[in-house]
Amino acid sequence: MDVYLQTLLSGLAIGGVYALIALGFSITFTTTKTLNFAQGEFIAFGAFIGVTMLLLFSGLASTTTAVPSEAASAWRYPAAVIAAGAVAGLMGVLIFLLAVRPFAGKGGMNWVMSTLGFGVMLQSIGLAVWGPAPVMVPSPLGDDVLRIAGAGVRPQELLVLACAILIMVALDLVMRRSRIGKAMMAVAHSPQIASLMGINVGLVMIGAFALSSGLAGVAGVLIAPIASASLFMGIGFALKAFSAAIIGGLNNPRGCIYGGFILGVLESAVGLWQAQWREIVVFGLIILVLAFRPAGLFGQAAVDKV
Amino acid sequence: MRHLIGSVAVAAVIAAVASFIENEFYLRTLFMICVYFLCAAGMNVLLGFAGQKSLGQAGLFAAGAYAVALLTTRYEIGPWLSLLLACGVSAVFGILIAMPSLRVKGPSLAMVTLAFGIVIEKVVTEGSEVFGGAMGIYAIQPLHIGGVPFTMLQWVWFGLGLCLVAHLLLRNLLQGRFGRAFLSLQADEVAAGAVGVAVYRYKVLAFVIAAVTCGLAGALVAQQNQYINSDFINFHLSIFILLLVLFGGSGSLYGPLLGSVTLVIIGALVARWTWIEHFVNGALLLFALYAMPKGLAGVFGSLFRRFGLGHSASRGAEPSRAASKLPTRSLPQTAAGSLLTAGSLNKAFGGVVPAKDVSVNLTVGHIHALIGPNGAGKSTFINMLTGIIRPDRGKVTFLGQDITQQTVHGICGHGVARTFQNLRLFKDLSVRENVLLGQHSRMQNGFVSSLLGLPKARREEAEALQKVNNILQFTGLLPYADAPAGSLAYGLQRRVELARALASEPLLLLLDEPAAGLNPQETAELGQLLVRIRNEGMTILLIEHHMDLVMSISDHVIVLDYGQKIAEGAPSKVQADPRVMEAYLGTSVEAA
Numbered sequence: 001m002d003v004y005l006q007t008l009l010s011g012l013a014i015g016g017v018y019a020l021i022a023l024g025f026s027i028t029f030t031t032t033k034t035l036n037f038a039q040g041e042f043i044a045f046g047a048f049i050g051v052t053m054l055l056l057f058s059g060l061a062s063t064t065t066a067v068p069s070e071a072a073s074a075w076r077y078p079a080a081v082i083a084a085g086a087v088a089g090l091m092g093v094l095i096f097l098l099a100v101r102p103f104a105g106k107g108g109m110n111w112v113m114s115t116l117g118f119g120v121m122l123q124s125i126g127l128a129v130w131g132p133a134p135v136m137v138p139s140p141l142g143d144d145v146l147r148i149a150g151a152g153v154r155p156q157e158l159l160v161l162a163c164a165i166l167i168m169v170a171l172d173l174v175m176r177r178s179r180i181g182k183a184m185m186a187v188a189h190s191p192q193i194a195s196l197m198g199i200n201v202g203l204v205m206i207g208a209f210a211l212s213s214g215l216a217g218v219a220g221v222l223i224a225p226i227a228s229a230s231l232f233m234g235i236g237f238a239l240k241a242f243s244a245a246i247i248g249g250l251n252n253p254r255g256c257i258y259g260g261f262i263l264g265v266l267e268s269a270v271g272l273w274q275a276q277w278r279e280i281v282v283f284g285l286i287i288l289v290l291a292f293r294p295a296g297l298f299g300q301a302a303v304d305k306v
Numbered sequence: 307m308r309h310l311i312g313s314v315a316v317a318a319v320i321a322a323v324a325s326f327i328e329n330e331f332y333l334r335t336l337f338m339i340c341v342y343f344l345c346a347a348g349m350n351v352l353l354g355f356a357g358q359k360s361l362g363q364a365g366l367f368a369a370g371a372y373a374v375a376l377l378t379t380r381y382e383i384g385p386w387l388s389l390l391l392a393c394g395v396s397a398v399f400g401i402l403i404a405m406p407s408l409r410v411k412g413p414s415l416a417m418v419t420l421a422f423g424i425v426i427e428k429v430v431t432e433g434s435e436v437f438g439g440a441m442g443i444y445a446i447q448p449l450h451i452g453g454v455p456f457t458m459l460q461w462v463w464f465g466l467g468l469c470l471v472a473h474l475l476l477r478n479l480l481q482g483r484f485g486r487a488f489l490s491l492q493a494d495e496v497a498a499g500a501v502g503v504a505v506y507r508y509k510v511l512a513f514v515i516a517a518v519t520c521g522l523a524g525a526l527v528a529q530q531n532q533y534i535n536s537d538f539i540n541f542h543l544s545i546f547i548l549l550l551v552l553f554g555g556s557g558s559l560y561g562p563l564l565g566s567v568t569l570v571i572i573g574a575l576v577a578r579w580t581w582i583e584h585f586v587n588g589a590l591l592l593f594a595l596y597a598m599p600k601g602l603a604g605v606f607g608s609l610f611r612r613f614g615l616g617h618s619a620s621r622g623a624e625p626s627r628a629a630s631k632l633p634t635r636s637l638p639q640t641a642a643g644s645l646l647t648a649g650s651l652n653k654a655f656g657g658v659v660p661a662k663d664v665s666v667n668l669t670v671g672h673i674h675a676l677i678g679p680n681g682a683g684k685s686t687f688i689n690m691l692t693g694i695i696r697p698d699r700g701k702v703t704f705l706g707q708d709i710t711q712q713t714v715h716g717i718c719g720h721g722v723a724r725t726f727q728n729l730r731l732f733k734d735l736s737v738r739e740n741v742l743l744g745q746h747s748r749m750q751n752g753f754v755s756s757l758l759g760l761p762k763a764r765r766e767e768a769e770a771l772q773k774v775n776n777i778l779q780f781t782g783l784l785p786y787a788d789a790p791a792g793s794l795a796y797g798l799q800r801r802v803e804l805a806r807a808l809a810s811e812p813l814l815l816l817l818d819e820p821a822a823g824l825n826p827q828e829t830a831e832l833g834q835l836l837v838r839i840r841n842e843g844m845t846i847l848l849i850e851h852h853m854d855l856v857m858s859i860s861d862h863v864i865v866l867d868y869g870q871k872i873a874e875g876a877p878s879k880v881q882a883d884p885r886v887m888e889a890y891l892g893t894s895v896e897a898a
Contacts (some may be wrong), residue, residue, distance in 0.1 A: 077543060109416070114591070120545055122588075124588065239424060
């Protein structure tokens with residue numbers, strides 16, 4: 001029984017991370033009809049910026065391959081999360097201006113390839129700065145396993161879950177209640193009409209990319225203590241998060257969140273049975289969903305008017 | 307023919323020059339250019355022509371490489387046969403990666419292909435029992451002649467030969483019916499289906515072509531190295547193959563050549579530092595997208611034109627001086643008056659019901675008009691007849707055959723052609739190519755005869771060109787034949803779409819608001835044109851709001867309102883019908 005609870009909790013934790021990233025995909029897709037194909041690099045950069053910040057805050061040289069556990073204590077980890085989110089958000093603005101805006105809205109989907117190219121450049125820069133070796137990152141709550149109803153849980157998993165839920169609830173409120181959120185929903189519905197209503201569509205789109213990339217950066221720092229930071233970690237997370245977005249429906253932010261949690265728990269459950277089958281089962285599921293409900297479990301099929 | 311001799315000569319010169327090169331590194335670079343040319347040539351079909359963004363080509367490269375590795379080491383099949391089988395295995399993987407493309411489009415499809423590449427990478431890395439993981443598979447049998455393995459020079463010659471064959475075959479394919487069909491997929495899938503292109507089949511075909519060339523390239527690399535491991539298969543390979551096409555010039559026949567030559571040489575120069583190599587590739591990808599959307603081929607092309615070196619190819623036979631006649635297909639004898647019958651068609655989108663028990667009978671040789679207020683369900687009706695929307699209930703019979711559940715291109719094949727309310731032209735293609743696409747379903751040449759450039763394919767192409775010229779003359783579009791369709795004035799674009807529909811030699815022509823956006827002069831001309839088309843023996847159903855046009859040319863008028871047929875009959879009879887007046891003018895309180 002405790003094994004199942006344990007699986008469920010760690011699945012929810014990793015699912016929370018998928019949900020954050022999937023939400024990022026959904027935000028740019030609804031507002032700009034584009035996706036950031038370099039999202040994986042943003043996750044990895046987020047993790048490494050987090051690492052660098054932790055080392056900077058505690059006054060250590062930034063060349064170590066492992067971060068000592070005291071470096072993540074107290075205020076330093078939250079500060080690193082915020083810093084990583086902010087830097088990744090700025091990079092999101094950059095990628096929007098350089099690689100997305102010149103191509104968005106035109107035929108041919110050239111932004112797919114331009115964001116990919118941007119990602120390749122980012123990864124190369126990352127390799128030059130931080131090197132290819134993975135870095136162990138300590139959890140701010142320590143690594144002692146907690147016991148909840150007999151199930152062993154790593155405190156970082158609970159922290160990740162709590163942070164993810166907190167961020168998503170906050171975003172959901174902002175989206176539904178605030179002027180900014182309403183502006184974003186208006187742009188998602190129709191950029192032309194939104195601009196006629198006096199909404200600065202260009203700014204909303206920049207904001208969408210900043211937010212989406214910021215979420216990826218935050219996700220990177222959150223997951224680093226569980227998965228350890230590596231410049232090659234991103235693509236796997238990004239693909240699974242995208243799968244989560246597909247399951248939930250790219251047009252439906254809440255659906256993306258459910259999709260993230262579903263995928264996390266499913267992956268964790270498959271891991272219980274056969275660890276190396278995880279990826280294959282996950283991607284198999286995506287193909288099934290795409291085959292029977294191309295708009296996702298919670299999405300609505302767009303009617304193509306002829 | 308000139309092209310064939312030229313290509314063979316160029317390849318022969320390179321082969322001869324190569325035989326004087328002693329430096330192994332230079333020979334290997336030449337060999338890698340050949341390998342990447344193969345990848346790029348297939349990818350160009352997929353990306354440049356069919357417009358499908360596949361980001362998982364490394365997976366297909368792996369399919370070929372590991373197939374040849376396992377076949378020669380585990381099953382001890384000869385290297386030549388293994389190479390051939392590896393192409394087959396890659397083709398199967400090509401079908402596999404094409405499957406999602408039948409359901410999803412756009413960015414999601416790109417992401418799925420990306421995932422495909424990553425999964426294959428994972429499988430060959432983790433599955434160390436079969437694939438050797440990072441240790442790899444050793445002792446792959448190289449190609450040999452009489453038991454003596456190829457020397458490096460022979461590899462180069464072999465590679466050059468394959469490139470030559472690939473280039474010539476793909477050129478045959480892409481310059482005719484198949485190339486146009488691929489381009490139509492890229493431009494507009496709905497319109498492609500409506501002109502008779504079997505959208506799914508062509509998509510799968512494009513994926514398979516790219517898979518076979520990529521797999522062949524992978525197999526060559528594995529056999530030449532006599533070794534393959536998981537390091538070969540990575541995301542950067544997929545990106546590199548994409549870059550080859552984009553940088554060289556996507557959609558150009560020479561793009562893959564330019565791309566593979568320049569990029570392999572650049573790669574060889576910066577190969578000492580891996581991360582710089584990747585950085586350069588990423589930067590070049592962005593640069594190509596920004597600065598030269600048509601790649602090196604586009605840059606060279608415009609340079610040649612500037613210095614007057616390009617030859618302006620005037621394609622097509624001279625139009626006959628005599629008043630041209632439309633190509634038409636003969637009506638089967640069984641058709642006694644009634645061409646198409648729609649029986650109690652029903653369709654609902656949620657609460658909106660655009661069709662409620664609509665029954666219509668279309669008579670051979672008549673111009674039928676379908677009128678009704680906005681939102682009456684007129685376009686939906688045409689969409690149901692052409693298979694774009696499936697009715698919830700009801701039956702469509704064309705010449706006694708039930709076509710309700712048939713595919714869009716299948717219905718076009720029976721002789722039902724259409725135009726769209728919001729123009730769906732292939733904007734970047736010339737007017738002539740647009741109309742030639744209309745001929746697609748009438749052309750008989752299949753894949754093999756097109757690929758090999760057999761006389762049959764040439765004959766079909768020449769015949770189609772002749773028919774298209776006649777249609778262009780009939781519709782008065784001949785002066786614009788070589789202009790991109792999207793560059794014409796709106797009224798002309800409407801006429802191009804009509805010409806494209808005529809090119810499928812339909813028995814029934816469905817026109818969705820052909821006069822929308824036309825000025826009175828153009829509308830009157832259109833009316834005359836439609837009467838001339840009817841006089842050629844075609845039956846027409848048009849949706850139209852210009853009542854003077856409708857009333858002057860139609861033999862029979864059908865009125866829809868809120869998805870229901872409220873009146874039909876001769877124009878004068880319908881005009882006098884009180885229910886029609888009510889629908890249009892709202893004379894009754896209950897109306898609206």
